[in-house]
Amino acid sequence: MSHQLQGIKDTCGERVSACPIPYVTVGERCLFFNALETSSWQNSRAYCEQLHGHLAKVDTGNFLQQVAAYIRQEGFTNFGFWIGANDLTGEGVWRWHDGSRVTMGTPFWGHRAQEPVVQEPTGGTAENCVSITLKYLYYFHDYGCDDTERHSPLCELDDNYDRSKPIKMVRN
Numbered sequence: 001m002s003h004q005l006q007g008i009k010d011t012c013g014e015r016v017s018a019c020p021i022p023y024v025t026v027g028e029r030c031l032f033f034n035a036l037e038t039s040s041w042q043n044s045r046a047y048c049e050q051l052h053g054h055l056a057k058v059d060t061g062n063f064l065q066q067v068a069a070y071i072r073q074e075g076f077t078n079f080g081f082w083i084g085a086n087d088l089t090g091e092g093v094w095r096w097h098d099g100s101r102v103t104m105g106t107p108f109w110g111h112r113a114q115e116p117v118v119q120e121p122t123g124g125t126a127e128n129c130v131s132i133t134l135k136y137l138y139y140f141h142d143y144g145c146d147d148t149e150r151h152s153p154l155c156e157l158d159d160n161y162d163r164s165k166p167i168k169m170v171r172n
């Protein structure tokens, strides 16, 4: 069954439309994994906004698991994916696009690869944006926001977008 068909369902008689292209349904949300291009976190954020979305708000452990499973299933493992979590407006205060706070600790944040092993984020003022990568098994890890080589946009469609309307594609 196609992603389009999977997204069509009836809930209490109310029809919920499939995600508009290029979004796919993951965990009942509409996500676009732009796995072919990399760019900075800021450019990725602007790109998602042009697609009537925002960098993904991965705010439950279950959703993180579903996102990681989708990346593995599709083989989108060459690059990491920028998500919305950032501490650009206040060092150490991690927020999503809508200003809500990012939950710290387990099950979201990974562990530093080097000794001593401590939980992320560990980049201080040099690393203010979160990417999920195969290297860290898709747990949150802070990176420099200006890194244009290693991370792709992971966009999430805005909740209030009318899913029956097509989305005009733009260049990253």
Ligand SMILES: [Ca+2]
Binding pocket: 087, 091, 092, 123, 124, 125, 126, 127, 128, 129, 142
């Ligand atoms: Ca920081």
